Every structure is written in structure tokens, then in C-alpha cells.
Amino acid sequence: MTDPQLLADDLLHFIRDRIPLARAMDLRLDHVARDSLALAAPLAPNVNDKGCAFGGSLASVMTLAGWALVELALQRRGEACDVFVGDSRVRYLEPVWSDFRAEARLAEEADFGTFFATLAERGKARIDVRCAVPGSGARPAATLEARFVAKRRAGAQ
């Protein structure tokens, strides 16, 4: 049960089951790879008063994509952690007028090797993630820079 696609499908079921807002946003898995993960959402439940995507939805979908990227990397290693979002920065660069997706990957200076080593040593580690919602041109419509903190669950090895 370490197939990344199966783990990701299970995680999406878990998210939709346990986070009512993820269900309200009709969040789906778009794709998953070792170093990236994308979530998709339709416009209709995420629209604002102007007819484009609500900023809170963009921020939420990007945050969940980043969270899922980190959570899945931990699950693939058999680590049982709670993963929390820490500081984050959101840039809204252009309005989103259609269904959208948010793709998360590690920040340039971040790597899972250091993250797992720190976790092994201290039972707690942090990692920086970048996320983007593609825009109409080359520039993204929105970006997120966020720090996530993983803590081993009490009782977990």
C-alpha cells in the first residue's frame, strides 16, 4: 500500500470526509508525483460576488495541496505525524474565471532528505512548500508560500 496514486486517492477521501469545507469546495485530486501534487476544484462552489474564484477558496485549495504533498511524503515513509500549516503568504495575481487547480511542490531550498533527518532526530521538522494556481498566461493567477510543521504522533515510533 505504498503506491503513490492509491495513497493519494485515500488521502483525498480522508480530506473530503473529515474537512467539511473541502467537500463544500468539491476538491478533487488532479495529479500526484513524488515531488508534486495538484488538487482541482470547480468554479461554481468556489465563486465570489464578482463571478470569479473566491480568494479564500484559492488560499484553501493551495494550502491543502501543500499539506497533502507533505502528508503523502510522510505516509510513503511510514511516518505517523500530524502536519500543521504555519506561516503562509498568498499572492493574488489575476482573477480566476473557470474551474481551477493548485499545484504544490517543495520550495527550491527545501528537500525531503533534510526534513526526514530532522524528524528522525527531533520528532519534529518543518519544510517550505510553494503552490501555484495557473493563470491565463505564463504568470500564475495565485501563489502560496507556506511552511508546514510535522510532529510525530504520541506513541508513534
Add this chain to the structure above:
Amino acid sequence: MTDPQLLADDLLHFIRDRIPLARAMDLRLDHVARDSLALAAPLAPNVNDKGCAFGGSLASVMTLAGWALVELALQRRGEACDVFVGDSRVRYLEPVWSDFRAEARLAEEADFGTFFATLAERGKARIDVRCAVPGSGARPAATLEARFVAKRRAGAQ
């Protein structure tokens, strides 16, 4: 129709009517004053997998409180603008285990006088807002620093 409370009640109806996620979060008006505005939300529809408030809900409620503060200030002056959130920074400082509220006020260096003067001159102006979700002690549980941009609607004076 310039009573701040009535305008705020109307705005909340508008928000819940036009932004499905605001309805899903069961967003309410907590209080409104000239320089501050607070929104409230129950925990149940905003919970995450750990039983505390979902980060996306905290960010969304804080963003909407800031947006409503700026929108109402414009409405009180009879300005017809579209108000967009720009860059924002969210800090998650402690988990929120109960119903919560988010209070928005202008950033220390910001004032509506300058904002309205710029809007009158250029038809567009920006203003910085701070928002906080109270925590269990003196420190907030989450904070938002966000920039909002107002643009006069085409056809508006």
C-alpha cells in the same frame, strides 16, 4: 441608509447569498464599528481532521472580515467600487478548538483619509488591513496582514 449596522447586515446577507463558501462556513456578523469589523463562524462546518479549525477557514474568515471593513467604509461614503484582496500573510499561532471570530481593523500606518483621497484622484486605491482570531491567552490564534485594492466601477462617479 448609512447606518453602519444596517449596511453591515445587508453586506453579510449579500456575502452569504453570493459566495457559497461563506454560507458553507456559516459566517455571521459579530460586530461593526467605524474602524473595526468582526465576523463569527461556528467550529462544526469549519473543522479539520484534527478537530480544530481548518486553516483555510481561518484564512477565509479573516480575509472576508478585512474585505467587509473596506467595502463598508466605501459604501458609507457612497463609493461604488470593486474591492479585491491582494497580497496577504497568514500566521497560524495556535489551534482553535471552538467557535471563533475574526476582527479586522486598518494597519497602524493606514488611514481611510489617504485611501479616499487617492481613490478620488486615481479611481483606484489600496489599503492595508490587519485581522486577528483571538486565542486562548493574550496572543491571537491566527493573524492576517492583507492589502486590499478598490477600483471604481465603470460608470460610477
